[in-house]
């Protein structure tokens with residue numbers, strides 16, 4: 001646990017404005033640069049890039065970020081995050097409006113959105129409550145089981161989930177008279193949510209709660225011996241990640257305009273893990289980098305493959321190959337590559353201090369965790 | 378097992394700080410602990426001696442709830458905590474150190490102690506970062522001073538010497554308001570000067586704070602304990618004052634003379 005950013009010893013003055021100033025000053029230059037660049041993207045790109053590339057990447061990145069939070073800071077690899085997003089997505093359709101007027105309740109959009117976040121988060125907490133008693137591979141298995149159960153259930157249930165067809169015409173509300181599905185508004189909407197999620201994760205990870213969560217990840221037995229309820233902290237982490245995934249799910253439905261069981265079938269469920277790992281599961285920014293790479297591959301590999309006279313279907317092969325290469329060469333994902341080679345290009349690069357951990361530690365494998373308490377010797 | 382004669386601490390409602398009733402622990406076919414009965418008064422300083430594999434660490438694990446005993450009861454200040462998870466026992470004033478240091482290697486000394494202070498206070502889920510005037514930050518600094526670690530306050534645990542890590546283990550166990558601290562071989566592997574420092578830390582602890590210390594070195598045990606419990610093969614073999622234990626012919630034959638088996 002190399003997380004010394006919480007820095008209980010730093011000497012920021014206690015008064016509020018100074019602390020806020022301190023927080024802003026902590027934001028490194030590269031974040032400002034990236035931020036300004038992203039704000040300006042619509043000025044030199046077309047609707048396709050704004051909507052299909054960046055918009056989609058922000059949304060998938062937000063869902064992957066929820067996985068990254070649990071995996072990177074909590075040591076729990078949860079495959080249920082896309083399902084949580086789908087629960088929220090279905091909730092907007094069910095509580096709000098859709099083309100399936102027999103089921104949709106037509107509540108005002110803000111009520112539907114709040115209900116969606118509540119339902120998604122509750123679902124995530126319930127999954128967490130089941131999963132926190134397991135570890136490592138078993139966490140992956142139980143969350144995958146829940147994800148596939150949800151998929152099959154929605155396919156067969158017509159009274160609530162409208163079965164195979166799901167819901168169409170689930171559209172964002174025209175707040176301020178803006179069509180939020182138009183490329184540029186959706187770009188800014190998803191950028192705003194992604195940035196909010198990113199900074200929320202950074203903030204939480206450096207708060208006492210975040211520090212405790214990382215303690216639980218590295219050394220649950222010791223944390224219990226310090227008076228912390230290990231499971232309660234893990235479940236709280238699921239709750240926070242549930243909020244992130246739910247917001248991502250709402251945006252996902254709005255951008256697609258529809259939701260059906262396929263949204264959370266096994267493929268997309270696994271893709272979220274792939275995205276987080278490709279980007280680097282130990283850094284919040286990794287989720288977005290991974291999502292961007294995934295979306296680019298998915299969008300352009302078709303042309304690329306067809307140019308090579310291969311079937312466009314093979315894009316999964318490309319993603320899989322990329323996944324393999326990354327996992328093999330850099331368990332820390334693209335962020336890890338940057339960290340390894342970046343300093344050589346730029347001598348004073350601020351080396352990622354984000355949720356650091358000892359090198360070589362894989363998420364979901366806690367050395368401090370032994371079966372049945374174990375003994376010290 | 379005879380009742381202890383009434384002594385100091387008994388005025389607090391005849392209550393024991395720690396009472397074990399028939400505690401046993403099996404690992405498969407191995408009886409690591411068999412029918413252990415112990416009573417420790419508030420403020421008492423008890424040493425536990427015994428050869429390797431006698432079950433001393435297992436005894437601690439059963440007391441703190443790191444794992445549950447196979448049979449028997451654990452009472453902490455009169456309350457039956459046998460079914461309580463570890464963190465509930467800690468919040469009631471029980472503390473422990475580990476024979477093999479269990480520290481957060483990637484954190485500074487101060488952050489380690491801060492985590493310990495936070496664990497036994499309210500606001501364990503707090504999202505607000507502490508400022509230097511924070512009560513818990515200051516409490517952590519106080520403990521760092523008690524454990525003589527001021528000069529390495531901001532050093533990463535992985536950069537500490539072995540002896541400093543052992544002292545940090547003790548600092549973690551003193552967070553909050555401990556009523557009984559279990560120390561698992563805090564002196565093992567220390568140099569003579571570090572050992573001296575450890576003894577002085579223990580002797581400076583406030584009088585109401587009891588502890589149980591596992592110690593292989595009889596000389597250290599005799600200098601820091603009011604009473605001694607000898608364990609052998611998962612059972613309590615002898616209990617008495619340090620002098621009684623030291624002069625007991627059976628103990629001498631088994632432990633002092635015979636060395637470790």
Ligand SMILES: Nc1ncnc2c1ncn2[C@@H]1O[C@H](COP(=O)(O)OP(=O)(O)OP(=O)(O)O)[C@@H](O)[C@H]1O
Pocket residue numbers: 373374375376377404407409427428429430431432433434435436476
């Ligand atoms: N988790 C465990 N699983 C199986 N056997 C165990 C476990 N913990 C301890 N034992 C066994 O229980 C017995 C008592 O071990 P324990 O660690 O309590 O001894 P100890 O008195 O602390 O010894 P030492 O002086 O070496 O620390 C030993 O035989 C040990 O092998």
Ligand SMILES: [Mg+2]
Pocket residue numbers: 377433434435476
């Ligand atoms: Mg031991």
